[in-house]
Amino acid sequence: EQVALVIGGLAGGLLLLLLLIWVSCCLWKRLCAIFTYEELSGTTAASSTQEDKPCPPYATRTQTSRPPGVPFVVPPSFQDRDWVPLNSGEWAQVPRDPCPAPELLPHTSSSNLGECIVGTINPELYKFLDDTSETDFPEGCLGRLWFSLEYQQEAERLLVGLIKARRLQGPSETCSPLVKLHLLPDERCFLQSKTKRKTSNPQFDEHFIFQVSSKSITQRVLRFSVYHVDRQRKHQLLGQVFFPLKNETLAGDCRRLIWRDLEAESLEPPSEFGDLQFCLGYNDCLRRLTVVVLRAKGLQLQEDTSFVSVCVKVSLMNHNKFVKCKKTSAVLGSANPVYSETFSFKADPAELDTASLSLTVLQGAEGEKSHALGRVVVGPYMYARGKQLEHWNEMFSKPKELVKRWHALCRTTEP
Numbered sequence: 001e002q003v004a005l006v007i008g009g010l011a012g013g014l015l016l017l018l019l020l021i022w023v024s025c026c027l028w029k030r031l032c033a034i035f036t037y038e039e040l041s042g043t044t045a046a047s048s049t050q051e052d053k054p055c056p057p058y059a060t061r062t063q064t065s066r067p068p069g070v071p072f073v074v075p076p077s078f079q080d081r082d083w084v085p086l087n088s089g090e091w092a093q094v095p096r097d098p099c100p101a102p103e104l105l106p107h108t109s110s111s112n113l114g115e116c117i118v119g120t121i122n123p124e125l126y127k128f129l130d131d132t133s134e135t136d137f138p139e140g141c142l143g144r145l146w147f148s149l150e151y152q153q154e155a156e157r158l159l160v161g162l163i164k165a166r167r168l169q170g171p172s173e174t175c176s177p178l179v180k181l182h183l184l185p186d187e188r189c190f191l192q193s194k195t196k197r198k199t200s201n202p203q204f205d206e207h208f209i210f211q212v213s214s215k216s217i218t219q220r221v222l223r224f225s226v227y228h229v230d231r232q233r234k235h236q237l238l239g240q241v242f243f244p245l246k247n248e249t250l251a252g253d254c255r256r257l258i259w260r261d262l263e264a265e266s267l268e269p270p271s272e273f274g275d276l277q278f279c280l281g282y283n284d285c286l287r288r289l290t291v292v293v294l295r296a297k298g299l300q301l302q303e304d305t306s307f308v309s310v311c312v313k314v315s316l317m318n319h320n321k322f323v324k325c326k327k328t329s330a331v332l333g334s335a336n337p338v339y340s341e342t343f344s345f346k347a348d349p350a351e352l353d354t355a356s357l358s359l360t361v362l363q364g365a366e367g368e369k370s371h372a373l374g375r376v377v378v379g380p381y382m383y384a385r386g387k388q389l390e391h392w393n394e395m396f397s398k399p400k401e402l403v404k405r406w407h408a409l410c411r412t413t414e415p
Helices: 002-040 111-115 247-253 386-397
Strands: 081-085 091-095 144-152 157-166 177-184 190-192 203-211 221-229 235-244 256-261 275-283 288-297 308-318 321-327 338-346 355-365 371-378 403-408
Touching: 144 221, 157 177, 157 221, 177 203, 177 235, 235 256, 235 338, 275 355, 275 371, 275 386, 288 308, 288 355, 308 338, 321 338, 371 386, 371 403, 386 403
Parallel strands: none
Antiparallel strands: 081 091, 144 157, 144 256, 157 203, 177 190, 177 221, 221 235, 275 288, 275 403, 288 338, 308 321, 308 355, 355 371
């Protein structure tokens, strides 16, 4: 029994000794790891300064110093080493030249990049492109208007933000503008901004609400009329902006920021069958003829306007034969519809001498065949005269512009 007790005691002692050795090894590894971390995060390193080869301004670098073009800090223990691969697939440290040439260091065109602290945002990297909407104004511009739009589907509300206007052409040096907002075709009801005194660059920052159903919103046109208010409180129109409320504009229930140039009011009375305004442009490189149908006015509708739709058919013709036809969307119940729709046609320069454009305003009702309210043809001397011929020729004399004009509609027998 005594022998068994001795053997058990020896075995227990050996196990206790092994346990102590294992615990000691674990503590030693932990201490070694902590010592290595403290060495890497030290504030100075012996190899970072060398007395035999001074290298200003890098000879006195500390942990927080770095070359101007490097947006991070290199630990001091590794500032004088490079890592190179060996044949066995391992990596080894080799001494590095402590005085690198400044031109070999990474650099950027902005000196502010090297001054950023790790973990912060450098605003130089997040600059937006320059906004040229307040600097690029075309010749003869009457002014420019900025506004925002948002349509709330559930509440059926149109939110309009009137932001600002720039370079308004007032009758004198002192301009006192205000803006009236109409939701066409309703001409009677309007909303109005406050008058800004003695400024051609007013800042409005006002918000307006129109209650309009989702079924009719795409048939409406938002009109901004900018007036100058004189000392007798008389209103003098400076220009207008027409903005059709299309589906793509109101999609997504999000706020959109928009700017448009002011247009002058047409002082000519409507012709017998109405007038049509459109733009023409031709790109010789792309061989593309562009037509922008803007709006019509003074149309002689022949039925109850609440059930009548009006559209414009644009036809490219060659030798009086139809080549291609396109139509605008239909506008309900308005004798002054606004479209602002663009159409393009492929046309070779050699074909333009015998080509022409026919724009026909069509009226239609549900379940009935549409009929023409009027027509205008623009083209070379073979097909057009007067303003229509001038518009066609001006299109070629200004190849980088869209030439805009009003044209009187003529009676036509075309269905």
